[in-house]
Amino acid sequence: MGTPISLKVNGKSVKREVAPQTLLVEFLRETLRLTGTHVGCDTAQCGACTVHINGRAVKSCSLLAVQADGAEVTTIEGLAAADGTMHPMQAAFRSCHGLQCGFCTPGMVMSAVDLVQNHPHSCDAEVREGLEGNICRCTGYQNIVKAVREGATAMGV
Numbered sequence: 001m002g003t004p005i006s007l008k009v010n011g012k013s014v015k016r017e018v019a020p021q022t023l024l025v026e027f028l029r030e031t032l033r034l035t036g037t038h039v040g041c042d043t044a045q046c047g048a049c050t051v052h053i054n055g056r057a058v059k060s061c062s063l064l065a066v067q068a069d070g071a072e073v074t075t076i077e078g079l080a081a082a083d084g085t086m087h088p089m090q091a092a093f094r095s096c097h098g099l100q101c102g103f104c105t106p107g108m109v110m111s112a113v114d115l116v117q118n119h120p121h122s123c124d125a126e127v128r129e130g131l132e133g134n135i136c137r138c139t140g141y142q143n144i145v146k147a148v149r150e151g152a153t154a155m156g157v
Contacts, residue, residue: 005069009034010078018065025049027065028075036076036106040135047134050107051075057114059107059133076106079113088154089113089147098147100138108134112148113155120157124149 002017009032018027028034028051037060040048044062051060052074079087089112092098099105108131115122115130122130127148128141136144 003066005066007068007070008072010074020064020066022065023061024051024063024065024068024073025060027068028060028073034075034077038103038106040103040107045133045135046104046107047111047131048104048107050110050134052110052114055114055117057111074110076110079109087113089116089151092147092151092154093144096143096147096150098139098144104134104136104138108136108144112144112151116148116152116155116157120152120155122148122152 003020004015004017006013006015008014014032016031025037025039028037029039037051038048039061040046042061044059047059049059049061050057052058053068053071079090086094089109093105093109111131111134115127119126119130124145127145131144
């Protein structure tokens with residue numbers, strides 16, 4: 001028997017029964033088929049699974065789905081506008097070449113949006129510190145920092 005949960009995911013109401021030990025990342029990927037949220041380390045160290053819960057960046061591999069009951073969850077799929085227009089941070093990552101293989105990118109973008117919303121005028125060092133819970137094995141971070149700064153400007157926060 002599962003535990004009933006009710007939450008909003010990317011603006012849509014979702015009601016399901018889940019096993020009590022189901023991680024939020026598993027629920028998003030396997031039940032809702034929102035595969036943009038990646039599983040990297042399973043230990044909340046890499047940040048690839050970052051989503052927003054009630055507007056705050058959270059590593060979804062460190063949270064049970066039942067703990068998200070009643071919450072509003074936004075995944076990378078829900079960040080873009082309904083017409084498919086990219087969020088300014090997504091567009092900045094694209095234009096600044098802030099990605100290579102792309103595996104870390106969804107979590108990096110979700111963390112970057114949270115960072116900018118809470119610290120809108122961060123310098124490069126503050127951006128690096130704010131994203132230290134997200135690991136990228138490809139880029140060397142220079143273009144990621146550039147993308148976050150450009151995204152912040154485009155977000156107008």
